[in-house]
Amino acid sequence: MIALDQVTKTYPGDVKALKGISLQIKKGEFVFVVGQSGSGKTTLFKLLLKEMEPTSGTIYINNKNLGRLRRRRVPKLRRGIGVVFQDFRLLKDRNVYENIAFAQQVVGAPNRLIKKNVMAMLKLVGLPDKAKSYPNELSGGEQQRVALARALVNNPPLLLADEPTGNLDPKNSWEIMKLLEAINMRGTTVVVVTHNKEIVEKMQKRVITMSEGVIISDERKGGYIYE
Numbered sequence: 001m002i003a004l005d006q007v008t009k010t011y012p013g014d015v016k017a018l019k020g021i022s023l024q025i026k027k028g029e030f031v032f033v034v035g036q037s038g039s040g041k042t043t044l045f046k047l048l049l050k051e052m053e054p055t056s057g058t059i060y061i062n063n064k065n066l067g068r069l070r071r072r073r074v075p076k077l078r079r080g081i082g083v084v085f086q087d088f089r090l091l092k093d094r095n096v097y098e099n100i101a102f103a104q105q106v107v108g109a110p111n112r113l114i115k116k117n118v119m120a121m122l123k124l125v126g127l128p129d130k131a132k133s134y135p136n137e138l139s140g141g142e143q144q145r146v147a148l149a150r151a152l153v154n155n156p157p158l159l160l161a162d163e164p165t166g167n168l169d170p171k172n173s174w175e176i177m178k179l180l181e182a183i184n185m186r187g188t189t190v191v192v193v194t195h196n197k198e199i200v201e202k203m204q205k206r207v208i209t210m211s212e213g214v215i216i217s218d219e220r221k222g223g224y225i226y227e
């Protein structure tokens with residue numbers, strides 16, 4: 001599903017964020033990416049979304065070489081990747097229903113189908129009664145659930161989560177992780193960047209550890225090793 005071959009990224013000012021990353025993530029995997037601040041995790045996500053180009057090396061998603069992907073094909077690539085962030089990024093002036101429906105309207109789904117899909121997603125994330133609430137009426141954990149519902153409503157085969165529990169307390173963090181695990185069980189490949197040591201150790205999933213732009217370990221059922 002994802003393959004990187006000797007990928008480097010140097011930012012202006014000669015900042016070497018990635019210094020030669022090679023890795024493979026298969027369809028259906030659940031993977032944590034951990035590492036100190038500045039080790040290149042967010043850079044990796046931006047490359048996968050083709051928000052920028054690597055300085056060298058090749059990235060494949062579903063056997064497609066992103067470097068060869070035409071600009072007009074990029075929206076389709078991004079529709080196949082659900083993304084959630086630490087700060088939720090919900091539209092504050094839209095209610096929960098509208099926040100999730102928006103992703104479906106963009107792909108031109110008919111209204112009846114949108115309604116069905118949005119309600120199914122709200123059920124999946126455990127918020128079937130919150131369709132009419134606005135983001136500021138929800139707790140952080142609930143907002144992250146809505147963000148997850150939005151990320152998944154178009155049924156992407158891949159979900160990238162960048163510090164999804166960074167703003168949550170331990171209880172909500174754990175619930176979000178369990179939800180990510182359930183989503184993974186339904187077949188979605190899940191890649192989670194996190195600093196949450198306790199969760200990584202508890203979940204016993206594959207752990208890729210980055211340090212200063214390189215992968216320093218890749219454990220099948222790993223714990224949290226850096227520090």
Ligand SMILES: Nc1ncnc2c1ncn2[C@@H]1O[C@H](COP(=O)(O)OP(=O)(O)OP(=O)(O)O)[C@@H](O)[C@H]1O
Binds near residue numbers: 044
């Ligand atoms: N647009 C940019 N221009 C220059 N340097 C950048 C840019 N974006 C990131 N960097 C640098 O690249 C390195 C990797 O950054 P990146 O954001 O990928 O790290 P990270 O592992 O995601 O960190 P964190 O855990 O704090 O989010 C850092 O040294 C950072 O300062």
